[in-house]
Amino acid sequence: MSLIQIKGLKKNFQGNEVIKGLDFKLEKGKCIALLGPNGAGKTTTLRMLSGLMKPTAGIISFSGAKKDGDIRHLIGYLPQFPVFYDWMSGFEFLQYVGKLGGLTGKEAKERSLELLELVGISDAKNRRVGKYSGGMKQRLGIAQAIIHRPQLVMLDEPVSALDPFGRREVLELLEGLKKETTILFSTHILNDAEEVCDEILFLHNGEIVESGTMEDLRERHQQAKIDLIFRKKTVEMGNTLKNHALTKSILIEGNRISVFVTNIELARKEFLKLISEKDWQLDKFEMSSMTLEDVFMKVVGK
Amino acid sequence: MSQWMTLFQKEILEMWRNFKWIWVPITFILLGVSEPLTSYYLPQIIKSFGGLPEGSIIDIPPPTAGAVLASGLSQYSTLGVLIIVLGTMGVIAGERKSGVAAMILVKPVSYLSYISSKWAGSLLLVWFSLFIGYLSTWYYTGQLFDWIPIGEFFQSFVLFGLWLTVVLTVTIFFSAALLTPGMAGFISLAIALVLSIISGALSHLLEWSPSQLAGYASALLTVGELPDDTLPASLVAILLIVILLWLSVFLFKKKELAS
Numbered sequence: 001m002s003l004i005q006i007k008g009l010k011k012n013f014q015g016n017e018v019i020k021g022l023d024f025k026l027e028k029g030k031c032i033a034l035l036g037p038n039g040a041g042k043t044t045t046l047r048m049l050s051g052l053m054k055p056t057a058g059i060i061s062f063s064g065a066k067k068d069g070d071i072r073h074l075i076g077y078l079p080q081f082p083v084f085y086d087w088m089s090g091f092e093f094l095q096y097v098g099k100l101g102g103l104t105g106k107e108a109k110e111r112s113l114e115l116l117e118l119v120g121i122s123d124a125k126n127r128r129v130g131k132y133s134g135g136m137k138q139r140l141g142i143a144q145a146i147i148h149r150p151q152l153v154m155l156d157e158p159v160s161a162l163d164p165f166g167r168r169e170v171l172e173l174l175e176g177l178k179k180e181t182t183i184l185f186s187t188h189i190l191n192d193a194e195e196v197c198d199e200i201l202f203l204h205n206g207e208i209v210e211s212g213t214m215e216d217l218r219e220r221h222q223q224a225k226i227d228l229i230f231r232k233k234t235v236e237m238g239n240t241l242k243n244h245a246l247t248k249s250i251l252i253e254g255n256r257i258s259v260f261v262t263n264i265e266l267a268r269k270e271f272l273k274l275i276s277e278k279d280w281q282l283d284k285f286e287m288s289s290m291t292l293e294d295v296f297m298k299v300v301g302k
Numbered sequence: 303m304s305q306w307m308t309l310f311q312k313e314i315l316e317m318w319r320n321f322k323w324i325w326v327p328i329t330f331i332l333l334g335v336s337e338p339l340t341s342y343y344l345p346q347i348i349k350s351f352g353g354l355p356e357g358s359i360i361d362i363p364p365p366t367a368g369a370v371l372a373s374g375l376s377q378y379s380t381l382g383v384l385i386i387v388l389g390t391m392g393v394i395a396g397e398r399k400s401g402v403a404a405m406i407l408v409k410p411v412s413y414l415s416y417i418s419s420k421w422a423g424s425l426l427l428v429w430f431s432l433f434i435g436y437l438s439t440w441y442y443t444g445q446l447f448d449w450i451p452i453g454e455f456f457q458s459f460v461l462f463g464l465w466l467t468v469v470l471t472v473t474i475f476f477s478a479a480l481l482t483p484g485m486a487g488f489i490s491l492a493i494a495l496v497l498s499i500i501s502g503a504l505s506h507l508l509e510w511s512p513s514q515l516a517g518y519a520s521a522l523l524t525v526g527e528l529p530d531d532t533l534p535a536s537l538v539a540i541l542l543i544v545i546l547l548w549l550s551v552f553l554f555k556k557k558e559l560a561s
Contacts (some may be wrong), residue, residue, distance in 0.1 A: 052406050052560040079560075083401040085312075087319045100409045133413040148409070253398040 002063070003028045003152055004049070004180055009058035011044055011206075018044055020206040028154070031178045033193035035296070038204035042186035043080055045203065049184070050077040053280075064151065073102070076150035080157045084142035086130030090121060090140050093129055094147060099256070101148025108147075115143040120169060135166045142173065146181070152178065155185040159192055171196055191294055200294070202268040215293050224248075224264040225288035226271060228257045231281040240278075246270060255283075306415045308351050313393075313423025320466025324393050325425055326385060333381055338442040359361035372520035373454075374439040378432065378473040378515045383494050386428055386466060391487030394477040394554070395421045404559040405420050413555045421474050421547060428466050435458065448525065458519040461532065464539050465515040471543045478550040513538035547560055 002025040011019040019041045026032055034042050047053040049060060054272060062071045091112055098108030116122040119139040124132065132140065137159055145153055158174070159167045172198045177183060187193055193200055200217060202210040210217065225282050230237065233255045241259055242250045247265045251258040261267035266289060276281050319324055340347070344361060365373075394417065397403040407416060440455050472493055476486035497513040505514065509531035518532045 043306075049561045052404055052408060053558050070410070077407070077408045079401065079404065081401070085316070085402060085403060087316060096308065097406070097409055098313060100305060100406065100411050102305075102410065138510060197346070 002026060002065075005059075005061045005062075006049075009045070009048060009060065010056045011041075011048060011053070012056045016267075019048070019055075020205050022203075022206075023257075024201060024208060024211065026182060026184060028151070029178075029180055030199055031174065031185075031197045032199045032201060033195045033197040034184060034201050034203055034299055035188070035190065036186075037188055040203040040204055041206040042188075043156055045102050046154050046184070046186055048166060049071040050075055050154055052077075060232065062152075072149045073148075076153040077160060078141045078145040078147035078153075078155045080167070082139065084137065086128060088129055089126045090118065090129055090132065090136075093140065094143055097144045098147045110116055111147055112116060112143075115147060119143045119173060132264040133148065135162050138162060138166070140172070146177065150181065151213045152182045152184060155183065158185055158242075160187065160189065167192070216257070218258040222290055224267070226259050226261060226264070226267055227284070227286040227288060228259065228271070228275075228282065229284035229286075230257070231256050231283050235259070237278075237280060241271075243273075244270070258288075303522055303553070305411065307487055309411070309415055309419035310422055313314060313420055314426070319421065319429055322389060322427060323430075326389065327434045328429040329385055330378070330382060330431040331438045332398050332435075333377040334374040335437040335442050336368050336438030337377060338446050339438060340560070341370050342446040342451070364447070366524070367443050367450055368442045368523040368526070370447055371458075372523045373437065373441060374443070375458070375516065375520055375523075378435070378462065379465070382435075382466065383469050384491065386470055387487050387490045387494070389422045389427075390470055390473045391477055391490065392483035393424060394474065394550075395483040395486050396477075398559065399481065399483070401560075407559055414551050416550050417474070417478055418547065421471065424470055424474065425467060429463055430469055432463055432466060436462075447480075454464055454470045454522055454526075457520050457528070459517040461522070461536070464536060465512060465519075468512045468515075468539050468542060471546045478554040497520045510534040510538050512536075512542055515539060530547075 004026045009018065009019060009022040022045065036042050036043065042067065044053065048055045048230055050146065060076055064074050066073070088096065094112035094115060095105075095108045097107060103111060113125075116125045119142055120145075121132075121136050121139050124136060129137070129140065138158065142155065142158060150167050155174075159170050162170060164267070167285045171192060174183060175187070177198070185197075196215065197214070198300075199210055199213050200211060204255055212220070232250075238250070238252055241247060242256060244259075246263060248260045248262055250260070257265045259267070259271075262277065272285070275285075307310065307466050341364075394403070397406075407413070436455075436459055440450060471487065471489070473490040476489050477483065480489070482485045492514075497511065498516075501508045501511040501513040502517075507516070509515065509529075512535055514531065514535045518535065523527050
């Protein structure tokens, strides 16, 4: 069941078309990464989805929106640079937004304590937010986005500002959050997307240039390539493989030989046979699976 | 309603944490009380500064208690207005500029509650400060001159408070309609000033103008009775407050929170 449907979403800034017509759906319970280089339009897209910005054209339809189109009870949003009331403590801020999100005083208190624990800042709960570090603010930001248990949580670059440890922890947090709610988060870091997300939307210059599940993407961009690593490489190996009927081209780097082939399944059988016949000392045999980075470079480059 | 209370309590708490509950009332006390004190001690003050030239006989008649209290009010309509505008101009524009407004309003918060809670918080501060300050002025005037009847004190307090409420609402309106606190403050001050000047100059044409309320409150103290136009001016003031608040919500809602 799809939670949001977006059709022909556009945004102009002073005549500049920043978002050039997006069409996509978000399924309930999925974790979707909005991936793209800086300036691709990720933040603008999230702002339009959260209602902070009005689209120039297009339709955003949420299932469960109120009659006047208000969707704010359904969503939680973390901006790229979250801002709080510096004079409040983290605990106070969470209770405040919890109550604004419709929790009772008691619920807000319990939920705040639970979330402070979850995001790992309960030691600092009574400290003024003004004294928080960047990483702590980011964590508090995630907590405030999910406090009212929204159906869709939108996070704008939740891990970009964090150090490697913080990044690790927040990604694990997202992993856990996936079980409860739908997550849409933007990032320009491929590994993050690859790690936690089921689906990916590639945004480039205001357009979706590629989308799908990780498997889909891999399959679509799979190249018929076999990587071979030998303990000791000889010239014979190179020449034999180079002149093999299935080989299109070959790349030799040290002990590694990458062979681009015409038919990967056939090549697997043939090569393995060849290797055992010749008794070459093989260390590693790998059918290429393209990394997200390769896909990224490929779609962005075109 | 509970959401409105949450927002309202936050405003009260914020003003507590940034000490507005302390310094605004104190300023109002100082501004007001300085009037009866300087009027009473003026002869001594002149003497201690070297006095008047030998032989000059200048008789300074002691002012009436009503005039002293009225001049206390006139302090509030200049410096008091300045404090209110400077203290309120950022309540909405400032939150939007910092980005915290977007954090709050992306939650299911009604725009009307958001703005009206801020208005109500500032309103409470203004009326509280005015009451404390004006009451002290009344007390000192009573001690040093004559006692003004408590009924007149309250009537003039309410009338004057209504004028300050108009000023406050204008400031809130520009704070919601404009992006920068400074601009909101500047325009609000300019409007309060222009309104006072125009209605002072054309007082026979603009009897119903809310800015006359300050003058009517003083008139009550000096003359002893309220001018006939007090009621229409009060009604116009209330109407203006309601319209401005409604417009604030309307304009604020139309704006994008992120840009």
